[in-house]
Amino acid sequence: MKCVVCRGAAVIDVRRHNANFCGEHFVRHCGEQVRRAVEDFDMLQPEDRVLVAVSGGKDSLAVWDLLVELGYQADGLYIGLGIGEYSETSGGHARRFAESRGLTLLEVDLPGEYGFDVPTGAKAARRVPCSACGLSKRHLFDKAAVDGGYDVLVTGHNLDDEAAVLFGNTLRWDTDYLGRQYPVLPARNGFPKKVKPLVRLSERDMAAYCLIRGIDYLVDECPMAAGNRHLIYKDLLNDLEVRSPGAKADFYFSYLRNAADRFREDRDESVVGECSRCGSPSQGEVCAFCRLQERAVPVTFGGRT
Ligand code: Q46
Ligand code: ZN
Ligand code: ZN
Numbered sequence: 001m002k003c004v005v006c007r008g009a010a011v012i013d014v015r016r017h018n019a020n021f022c023g024e025h026f027v028r029h030c031g032e033q034v035r036r037a038v039e040d041f042d043m044l045q046p047e048d049r050v051l052v053a054v055s056g057g058k059d060s061l062a063v064w065d066l067l068v069e070l071g072y073q074a075d076g077l078y079i080g081l082g083i084g085e086y087s088e089t090s091g092g093h094a095r096r097f098a099e100s101r102g103l104t105l106l107e108v109d110l111p112g113e114y115g116f117d118v119p120t121g122a123k124a125a126r127r128v129p130c131s132a133c134g135l136s137k138r139h140l141f142d143k144a145a146v147d148g149g150y151d152v153l154v155t156g157h158n159l160d161d162e163a164a165v166l167f168g169n170t171l172r173w174d175t176d177y178l179g180r181q182y183p184v185l186p187a188r189n190g191f192p193k194k195v196k197p198l199v200r201l202s203e204r205d206m207a208a209y210c211l212i213r214g215i216d217y218l219v220d221e222c223p224m225a226a227g228n229r230h231l232i233y234k235d236l237l238n239d240l241e242v243r244s245p246g247a248k249a250d251f252y253f254s255y256l257r258n259a260a261d262r263f264r265e266d267r268d269e270s271v272v273g274e275c276s277r278c279g280s281p282s283q284g285e286v287c288a289f290c291r292l293q294e295r296a297v298p299v300t301f302g303g304r305t
Contacts, residue, residue, distance in 0.1 A: 082117020
């Protein structure tokens with residue numbers, strides 16, 4: 001197996017591009033894919049101050065590394081979710097990466113600063129853990145980006161993530177979610193601009209990238225992810241990809257090209273007010289995060305149970 005660029009020994013085959021690469025040219029290929037995504041979707045400007053949502057896993061550390069290598073000024077933000085040992089370990093990976101590259105890592109600790117962890121919040125709100133977790137992360141990432149004066153919030157969602165979400169949304173024909181599924185969401189109503197520069201790269205690409213770049217990421221899955229439908233969709237799409245290389249990218253990018261615009265019109269763009277508790281943008285008087293906190297930490301809000 002030879003590298004398509006230098007004919008040296010290849011370390012990875014990328015079937016979607018019908019190409020094999022040596023380590024050096026694979027790293028360049030990943031940079032080029034990010035550069036193209038950034039350009040095609042007008043994600044970032046060279047002078048932007050960028051905040052990367054960092055979990056300690058491969059995708060978020062890789063996207064941080066890739067953006068810094070492409071010359072962007074990017075800080076990271078790690079949120080401690082209080083998911084036992086998983087959170088302690090993931091925080092360590094994020095900190096060590098930032099230290100090794102001399103990068104700035106901001107941190108927010110959900111239990112320490114807001115009085116509840118994800119398992120408690122989920123139980124109190126009778127939500128599945130990923131729903132309480134996702135809601136908390138969105139709120140805290142948005143808030144940190146706006147409060148810190150960042151131009152853009154970056155997340156490490158890759159092609160596999162986006163295709164799986166699209167698959168789920170399409171199975172349910174959830175037009176509101178379909179309208180929101182785009183790799184760039186502009187800043188609006190007090191929310192920061194959000195972008196996903198890894199949409200042209202797969203999960204396997206990111207694992208290989210980290211290995212080649214010596215990025216020590218957290219390999220273990222979050223213990224709360226078990227039973228998540230997202231994982232079932234990923235498996236189904238991986239089976240499809242084995243039989244038909246490129247099918248995943250085709251499904252996702254054809255959606256963006258041919259259909260995404262039709263659903264974007266369905267978006268609820270109604271004027272958003274401010275949460276009376278935290279000042280974040282909210283459609284109700286109190287935002288969803290503060291309502292979750294109220295249920296998880298009743299004493300904070302006057303002893304309600
Ligand atoms: S951290 Fe949170 Fe994920 Fe764990 S509880 Fe679910 S959403 S699986 S990316
Ligand atoms: Zn090469
Ligand atoms: Zn609030």
